[in-house]
Amino acid sequence: MSDLGTLIKTADFKAEKHVPVIGAPDQAKAGDWIDASATVGTEIRHPNTTEHFIAWIELYFKPENGPVINLGRAEFSAHGESAAGANQGVAYTDPRFATRIQLKSSGTLQALAYCNLHGLWQSAKVITISA
Numbered sequence: 001m002s003d004l005g006t007l008i009k010t011a012d013f014k015a016e017k018h019v020p021v022i023g024a025p026d027q028a029k030a031g032d033w034i035d036a037s038a039t040v041g042t043e044i045r046h047p048n049t050t051e052h053f054i055a056w057i058e059l060y061f062k063p064e065n066g067p068v069i070n071l072g073r074a075e076f077s078a079h080g081e082s083a084a085g086a087n088q089g090v091a092y093t094d095p096r097f098a099t100r101i102q103l104k105s106s107g108t109l110q111a112l113a114y115c116n117l118h119g120l121w122q123s124a125k126v127i128t129i130s131a
């Protein structure tokens, strides 16, 4: 049996279209509201078709001391589905999750994205919080 962690893939987002790219500053002050996002396909577009799509993105924060915290999740539900057939629909959701966060300690932002055909992909970004 495989641990889930061994099944999560990562790579350079500039060469691999599945890797979520974390948008957040390198540093911020404790208590400030910070714009944070995770986007799949910033350098290389990932397909968004009825057959092949990013289903969801989650964003986590791992403080230097303490367990990982789930900051939020976005599910992407429109991929051209239609009664007329696959890819005949009129709506698509782009795989981007954005929110605002407030941190009181330094740590690492972690993003996790799920492709319906190619599994789980992650990335990480260190953020330094000052008093």
Ligand code: FE2
Residues within 6 Å of the ligand: 018, 046, 052, 053, 115, 116, 117, 118
């Ligand atoms: Fe994929």
